[in-house]
Amino acid sequence: MEKRSTLDEPQMTKEQQEVLEKYDAESRFRTFSNKTVAIIVSLIAIGLSLYHMYTSYFGTPATLQHRSLHVAAILALIFLLYPPFKKASRTKLPWYDVIFALMAVSTSVYIFVDYLGIVNRGGLPNHFDLFFGAMLVLLVLEASRRVTGWGLPTMAVIFFLYGLYGRELSGIFRHRGYTWDELVNFMYVTTEGVYGTAIGVSATYIFLFILFGAFLSKSGMGQFFNDMALAIAGQTRGGPAKVSVIASGFLGSINGAAVANVVTTGSFTIPLMKKIGYSRNFAGAVEAAASVGGQILPPIMGAAAFIMAETLGIPYSQIALAALLPALLFYLGIIVQIHLRATKEGLKGISRENLPKVMEVLKERGHLLIPLVFLMYMLFFSGRTIIFSALLTIIITVVVAMLRKTTRMSMRDIIDALVQGARTSVGVAIACACVGIVVGVATMTGFGLKLANGIVTLGGESLFLTLVFTMIACIVLGMGLPSIPTYIITATMAAPALITLGIEPLVAHLFVFYFGLFANITPPVALAAFAAAGISGGDQMKTGFLSMKLAIAGFIVPYMFVYNNSLLLIDTTFMEGVLVVITAVTGVIMLGTAAEGYLLASMNWVLRLLLFGGSLLFMNPSLTQDIAGFVIIVVVVLIQWNKGKKMRAIQSSSIEM
Incomplete structure (x- = not known):
């Protein structure tokens, strides 16, 4: 393939790695100096990946057992990989984290050993149930703090306290109150607390699609997206910004991590945008807005679509089809502003001689599109299950990558993908486990319905005001949280307000999903925008507000599809x-x-x-x-x-x- 000395994708610099670790706690994992420890941790990760691949074909154990094993393995990996504090050693494994990992494993071992007893007791816990249940809750809170930061575990603690002391409140949020034993039992031995729907989806769909993303990455798909975006849009007016939008959109749909996507693609696109004349704040804002938008872009939508399908009980394909046009409109709004800004400021694109050619890119790596096409066929037309489709696509990815030497995966690459898939999944999985506490308490106390009634009361009989209050609630609830728990929380607490007014459930869930995501680019807690500013050298708040301006279509389109369901292609000719x-x-x-x-x-x-x-x-x-x-x-x-x-x-x- 033609060499591009001036545009080759750079390795992430030390400064950019520091930016990623500052705004994305998932990136602050240990790299062990002891090779034996490193091998043991890698074997655990490989085992977890292989277990999920095996169960996707041969079936899972009983639901509670499967979910408990998934959570236990995730917790063990977190305590082995993530230090408790930023200044703690990142090369040595302290003895107490080994103890924590063993405690995590014991919570699942107990469920396997006494599964029949747990089922037969039917909500009447014994001392062992309560002991292991309390241990699980505390381990989930600590692991979530290490990986996602303070926001989500703090919310979980507040909700747990609300479950205990809600009887002391007055007004609509008062409830009868629950004892410690009742709450712990609900969280541990039912499939509505920690082991609820969120963890259920994590233990099936999400893990496999994250693993699929890891195999795609090893095959060189990221480089393909960058090269193809450069070939298509690089020479147009303001080309690097359009390259950022295209590449970040595709990658964001697959990996579902806005901050990581900003740093991964932004380390390549932001310097190019600045080089042709875009301001550092605008360059950062483009990358932030485009990266966040990837999570609303089919076919994968950062895996949130699978939770939505499970929650609503409708086919995944229906959700993906409904989300397609609004997502394209979101990106159209960004492209329009990028082009007009370049026209107004007289900015040019990248000279043609420094760009790859479309046919050369397709010849070199175009075969990597085959797994994506195959995945869409399996999801939309094959009639097979989602998890079987994901497993088969992973195998197809390995086979297709073998077609050319530049993309061929060695055994080491395959092993690295298995490790990377498990390691990448811990952030989403622990967030799902922790949000299970929030959703569990909300279910027990009826908090979601009460909040929905409060929003409807504030909005009066006005649909528009109710939408505005719901939007604000979703942005606040989503501040500082990953996309998956953000959707689960907003779907539980905010979507019912819209459904109460007669809005279709799918429409309501897409509405809250949009605004929960946009907390990533909405100051004062705009993590994606702040990470982009760290790379561009721009001002954090200015980058955040510019990100909002670029994403303005995303703030308006949800209102459009609430008033006009045909925008989601629902029941339209x-x-x-x-x-x-x-x-x-x-x-x-x-x-x-x-x-x-x-x-x-x-x-x-x-x-x-x-x-x-x-x-x-x-x-x-x-x-x-x-x-x-x-x-x-x-x-x-x-x-x-x-x-x-x-x-x-x-x-x-x-x-x-």
């Missing part, structure tokens, strides 16, 4: 679908233009507000509103054309003089 696509695309282009304040010339605030108002007219399906919106577009374009014509005349006069 072909012609209705075409019409909704046209109006939605037009509205998003208007929105991006208003946000950037430029079309054919700079806009004043009056025109920007007019254009913004016109874009909102496309939210509700109405012929009258659509016509009004198109009239506004025509007026703005004519004004801009006239202004641009005058500016060109002035420039021509000055050149002649």
Whole structure:
């Protein structure tokens, strides 16, 4: 393949690694100096990956046993891999973490040994149930603190205390109160607490798709996405920013980790954006917004779609299809602003001679698309289970990678992928376990329904106000949390408010999912934007607010599909679908233009507000509103054309003089 000396993907620098570790606690794992310890930990990780591959084909043990084994192995890996504090040694394994790991394993061993007794007691725990249950809760809280930070375990502790002392409250959030024994028993020996739906999905779909992502990474898929994005968009106006959007969108859909995606692709794209003239704040904002958006982009959606399917009891394919158009509109809004900013500032793309050619990229690594195409076929058309589809796709990935020497995986690569898959999964898995405490208490106390009633009461009879209050609640609940637990929490506590008003459950869940994710780019706790600012050298808060501006379509589109379900392609005819696509695309282009304040010339605030108002007219399906919106577009374009014509005349006069 043609060499690109000036554009080869750089290795992550020490400074960039520090940025990743600062904003992504999952990256602060140990690298052991003792080879024996390193081998033992790797064998545990490999065993966990192979166990999930085996059970995806041959079936799992009883639900409680399978989930407990998954959680125990994840906890053991966390205590072996993650130090308790930032300043603790990252090369040595202290004795107490070995004890913690053994304690974690014992919680599952007990369930396997006394499974029939646990089932027969039916909610009447003995002393051993309570002992191991309390141990599990404490280990989950500590492991979650090490991997995800203080936010999620603090929320879990608050909810646990609410379960204990809620009887002391007054008002709508008061409940009858539960004892320590009742709470611990519910968390440990039922499939609604720690071992609830979230961990159930983690132990099946999520783990396998993270493992699939690890194998794709070893095959060189990340380099393929970067090269293809460069080949397609690199030479266009503002090309590196468009490359960032394309590459980050695809990678974000697969890995589902916004901060890690920012640092991985941003270490390559942000310097290129700055080099052609984008400001450091804007360059960071582009990467942050694009990375967060990957988690709403089918086919994988960062694995959240699988939890949504399990929660709603509908096929995964229906969710992926419904999420497709809104996700594309989100990225269209970013592309529009990137292009207009480049036009306004006279920025160019990358010279063609420094770019790969599309056909060369496809010839070298194009075969890596086969596993993705195969996965979509399996998920949408084969009729096979999701976990079997994931397993078969992993095998296909290894086989397809063998077709060319540059992508061929050695046995070491395969082993590394098994280790990497297990290690990467710990963040999502422990978050799912910890959020099980939150959801468990919310289920026992009816907190979710009470919060939903509170939101509906605040909104009165206004759907719009209820949507606004729900949006705010979701952003607050999602601050500082990974995407998976964010969705689970918002689906439990905020979505019921919308469903109460008659909104379709799928629509309500997608609405809360969007705004829970956007906490990553919404100051004051915008971790993805802060990580991007760390790479670009920009200001954190300015990068955060610019990220919000670039993602403005993502803040408006959820309102659009609440008012117009056809945007999700639900129960629509072909012609209705075409019409909704046209109006939605037009509205998003208007929105991006208003946000950037430029079309054919700079806009004043009056025109920007007019254009913004016109874009909102496309939210509700109405012929009258659509016509009004198109009239506004025509007026703005004519004004801009006239202004641009005058500016060109002035420039021509000055050149002649």
